[in-house]
Amino acid sequence: MGPLRVGLAGMGTVGQGVLDILERQAALVARRAGRPIVVTRVASRRRRDDVDIGAATFSLNPLELVAADDVDVVVELMGGTDTALDLIASAIAAGRPVVTANKAVMARHGNDLLATAQAGGVPVLFEASVAGAIPIIGSLRHGLAANAVTSVAGIINGTSNFILSAMTAGADFSAALAEAQRLGYAEADPTFDVEGIDAAHKLTILAALAFEMPFAFAAVHCEGITRITPEDLRSAARLGYAIKHLGIARQTPAGVELRVHPTLIPKEHMMAHVNGVMNAVLVRGDAAGDTLYCGPGAGSLPTASAVVADLIELARGGVPVHTRSEPVPAVLPIAACSSAYYLRIPSLDRPGVFARLATLLGEHAISIASVEQRGEEVHAVEGRAWVPVAIITDRVQEHVMDAALAALAALPDVVGAIVRMRVEEFTHD
Amino acid sequence: MGPLRVGLAGMGTVGQGVLDILERQAALVARRAGRPIVVTRVASRRRRDDVDIGAATFSLNPLELVAADDVDVVVELMGGTDTALDLIASAIAAGRPVVTANKAVMARHGNDLLATAQAGGVPVLFEASVAGAIPIIGSLRHGLAANAVTSVAGIINGTSNFILSAMTAGADFSAALAEAQRLGYAEADPTFDVEGIDAAHKLTILAALAFEMPFAFAAVHCEGITRITPEDLRSAARLGYAIKHLGIARQTPAGVELRVHPTLIPKEHMMAHVNGVMNAVLVRGDAAGDTLYCGPGAGSLPTASAVVADLIELARGGVPVHTRSEPVPAVLPIAACSSAYYLRIPSLDRPGVFARLATLLGEHAISIASVEQRGEEVHAVEGRAWVPVAIITDRVQEHVMDAALAALAALPDVVGAIVRMRVEEFTHD
Numbered sequence: 001m002g003p004l005r006v007g008l009a010g011m012g013t014v015g016q017g018v019l020d021i022l023e024r025q026a027a028l029v030a031r032r033a034g035r036p037i038v039v040t041r042v043a044s045r046r047r048r049d050d051v052d053i054g055a056a057t058f059s060l061n062p063l064e065l066v067a068a069d070d071v072d073v074v075v076e077l078m079g080g081t082d083t084a085l086d087l088i089a090s091a092i093a094a095g096r097p098v099v100t101a102n103k104a105v106m107a108r109h110g111n112d113l114l115a116t117a118q119a120g121g122v123p124v125l126f127e128a129s130v131a132g133a134i135p136i137i138g139s140l141r142h143g144l145a146a147n148a149v150t151s152v153a154g155i156i157n158g159t160s161n162f163i164l165s166a167m168t169a170g171a172d173f174s175a176a177l178a179e180a181q182r183l184g185y186a187e188a189d190p191t192f193d194v195e196g197i198d199a200a201h202k203l204t205i206l207a208a209l210a211f212e213m214p215f216a217f218a219a220v221h222c223e224g225i226t227r228i229t230p231e232d233l234r235s236a237a238r239l240g241y242a243i244k245h246l247g248i249a250r251q252t253p254a255g256v257e258l259r260v261h262p263t264l265i266p267k268e269h270m271m272a273h274v275n276g277v278m279n280a281v282l283v284r285g286d287a288a289g290d291t292l293y294c295g296p297g298a299g300s301l302p303t304a305s306a307v308v309a310d311l312i313e314l315a316r317g318g319v320p321v322h323t324r325s326e327p328v329p330a331v332l333p334i335a336a337c338s339s340a341y342y343l344r345i346p347s348l349d350r351p352g353v354f355a356r357l358a359t360l361l362g363e364h365a366i367s368i369a370s371v372e373q374r375g376e377e378v379h380a381v382e383g384r385a386w387v388p389v390a391i392i393t394d395r396v397q398e399h400v401m402d403a404a405l406a407a408l409a410a411l412p413d414v415v416g417a418i419v420r421m422r423v424e425e426f427t428h429d
Numbered sequence: 430m431g432p433l434r435v436g437l438a439g440m441g442t443v444g445q446g447v448l449d450i451l452e453r454q455a456a457l458v459a460r461r462a463g464r465p466i467v468v469t470r471v472a473s474r475r476r477r478d479d480v481d482i483g484a485a486t487f488s489l490n491p492l493e494l495v496a497a498d499d500v501d502v503v504v505e506l507m508g509g510t511d512t513a514l515d516l517i518a519s520a521i522a523a524g525r526p527v528v529t530a531n532k533a534v535m536a537r538h539g540n541d542l543l544a545t546a547q548a549g550g551v552p553v554l555f556e557a558s559v560a561g562a563i564p565i566i567g568s569l570r571h572g573l574a575a576n577a578v579t580s581v582a583g584i585i586n587g588t589s590n591f592i593l594s595a596m597t598a599g600a601d602f603s604a605a606l607a608e609a610q611r612l613g614y615a616e617a618d619p620t621f622d623v624e625g626i627d628a629a630h631k632l633t634i635l636a637a638l639a640f641e642m643p644f645a646f647a648a649v650h651c652e653g654i655t656r657i658t659p660e661d662l663r664s665a666a667r668l669g670y671a672i673k674h675l676g677i678a679r680q681t682p683a684g685v686e687l688r689v690h691p692t693l694i695p696k697e698h699m700m701a702h703v704n705g706v707m708n709a710v711l712v713r714g715d716a717a718g719d720t721l722y723c724g725p726g727a728g729s730l731p732t733a734s735a736v737v738a739d740l741i742e743l744a745r746g747g748v749p750v751h752t753r754s755e756p757v758p759a760v761l762p763i764a765a766c767s768s769a770y771y772l773r774i775p776s777l778d779r780p781g782v783f784a785r786l787a788t789l790l791g792e793h794a795i796s797i798a799s800v801e802q803r804g805e806e807v808h809a810v811e812g813r814a815w816v817p818v819a820i821i822t823d824r825v826q827e828h829v830m831d832a833a834l835a836a837l838a839a840l841p842d843v844v845g846a847i848v849r850m851r852v853e854e855f856t857h858d
Binding site for chain 2: 133142145146212274285289291292295316
């Protein structure tokens with residue numbers, strides 16, 4: 001069998017990482033792949049004379065890779081969803097295998113793309129689209145294949161995790177964001193990261209693989225990290241929790257929960273110790289139990305490591321089958337999802353307040369797991385003293401909590417907006 | 430393609446777990462494998478009427494599986510190295526694929542077995558032999574295939590980790606061992622676990638895969654956990670470290686380090702938070718950087734999860750190639766390995782002692798990274814007061830430390846046996 005000939009679209013950091021690995025580790029890659037892997041063509045919408053592409057042919061038109069007779073696989077590393085989608089769809093239509101790191105395209109168009117690919121027997125591999133270097137897609141496809149996966153929970157946006165780690169160390173949101181931007185961890189427009197959209201893309205892909213369900217990006221409940229305050233981080237810490245931005249996918253008898261949001265997790269759990277730009281994914285399987293995968297979620301060589309792993313798999317001849325279980329599970333609206341909650345209630349500093357808060361929660365069948373009332377944190381509003389009361393509840397459905405919060409807000413004791421965040425103890429199914 | 434027909438040898442907890450998964454998740458397994466996987470024969474050296482083997486034929490002779498005309502793959506879950514080795518070798522010789530969880534057989538006989546298997550094109554899969562449910566072998570073979578792995582460090586013996594976790598919480602070694610035995614985590618004869626032999630088996634397998642080198646069990650430096658005292662755990666904690674039993678394989682320019690021993694690791698590192706019977710493996714790759722894999726290292730269903738994953742891979746038709754890099758690396762003797770060290774030196778409580786200890790270490794070109802001298806821990810020996818001086822050194826070769834320790838022991842200030850443990854900061858290559 002001859003070499004596997006790669007047409008590479010995109011010369012950004014990941015594309016450069018792929019060129020680097022395939023050149024520097026050519027012998028290792030050939031040994032493991034069973035044959036050499038060589039880049040024959042490189043395409044990019046703008047010329048990059050600073051990047052060494054060896055003997056490869058350069059083109060300004062990525063779509064030329066699809067019909068080129070010296071390309072066996074198209075590697076899409078352009079990002080975005082316009083030309084990238086065109087390129088991937090055209091390659092599949094032409095029967096040409098694809099490797100991509102593009103989470104947005106897979107999350108939003110994966111159903112159509114994979115349906116065409118399956119019909120044509122065309123391999124489409126996308127290990128690099130989730131959690132960079134961590135082989136989480138491979139682990140779901142292969143190592144955990146004997147398991148019915150019941151839940152996946154991941155720290156899958158390094159920018160958000162970096163910002164939350166910095167805020168836990170004392171920075172406020174805007175200072176932490178500025179530092180992330182200075183270090184190249186956040187874009188000038190950080191919306192995709194800090195509003196949770198990037199994490200929702202990745203969660204969509206994880207759920208599709210873990211639960212053998214369609215890509216359901218539009219159904220993901222998505223909250224970012226922009227409203228988390230240093231006060232909440234400190235209050236959570238005193239109650240024994242870290243705040244992390246999690247993507248959670250969970251099987252329930254009523255349907256699948258798909259949600260991305262800030263989450264309190266117990267300090268003793270390993271997920272609480274994933275800091276900076278590191279990613280981590282916790283998978284609960286019915287046989288394996290909880291297995292956890294951590295590593296760099298982004299960066300040139302870590303992401304390229306995943307791209308080249310896909311190329312090696314392809315060169316070996318393993319065509320992954322994207323299986324689907326029947327019936328297709330319903331995705332629950334957020335109101336029907338269940339969670340424990342953290343509440344931070346600005347309450348008048350007067351006798352009987354906590355009893356009234358607790359009574360009201362009890363009337364909504366919400367149990368209190370723990371409470372922190374800080375006497376020293378007395379504030380004033382319109383001349384009256386108030387204190388934040390922080391409460392961790394047991395697990396309830398979100399619509400129950402919504403109703404309780406509306407009732408709480410109407411209490412004369414409550415003097416400001418209530419903060420509400422979900423809590424994940426990782427103890428139940 | 431017809432079903433993959435399994436001949437299962439061994440009806441212990443793992444064998445029962447495999448029967449359970451293949452029966453309960455038959456549809457899921459068939460979907461992912463592309464065809465059904467059915468157990469047609471079960472063999473065990475003693476009859477087990479309490480185990481449901483469905484429609485499978487039972488035999489008291491595992492070797493009958495090799496020639497049976499209704500068996501496509503032999504699954505060896507007997508343990509031990511006598512009949513198990515016979516069975517695996519016979520199956521390979523007969524051209525029959527093998528799946529095994531047997532780390533002792535693979536670590537001690539893997540070179541011969543895989544050489545014969547490669548020559549005959551016979552797949553031999555052993556994901557379950559290391560770290561139970563954690564797909565670490567799959568991750569090394571597939572997800573990290575683009576990497577030159579520079580080091581692997583694992584908490585790969587759950588029994589030792591359980592005992593050390595219990596000791597960190599205050600128990601002494603014998604109480605912790607008794608508790609592990611009561612819970613079924615330790616054998617009546619715990620030698621294999623607490624002396625590090627089981628971990629050395631697993632490290633041998635990890636190194637063979639990570640470095641594409643021969644199985645080199647005989648060359649592994651192996652120390653267990655039996656000499657760790659509660660005093661050392663407390664002293665390490667005060668210096669900012671946890672003590673874990675690690676298997677470490679590291680590439681160096683001079684050769685490969687292969688060593689199993691108690692190790693101080695920084696409390697901030699995620700490996701320090703792997704507690705109880707959990708396993709974890711940290712892999713450093715030249716592209717991926719550090720990736721970490723955690724999960725249950727033993728147990729019926731977790732281990733069976735790995736066995737069935739191998740069966741699914743086999744059913745799909747992927748035959749793993751065991752690659753070898755050239756030249757074969759030398760394994761360094763422990764005297765040539767490099768490490769930072771923790772020293773606990775019982776020293777007379779008198780002026781100038783620490784200066785003399787530090788001077789002597791300096792004469793051996795050993796730098797001190799941190800020190801803890803506890804005034805309150807004054808002991809008495811032969812009527813003279815002494816204190817334990819705890820020191821963390823920078824990295825040196827073991828033979829340098831051996832010479833320094835001999836010189837330290839000869840100092841009049843030193844009044845008892847010096848404790849020496851290796852320290853792993855995970856910061857260097």
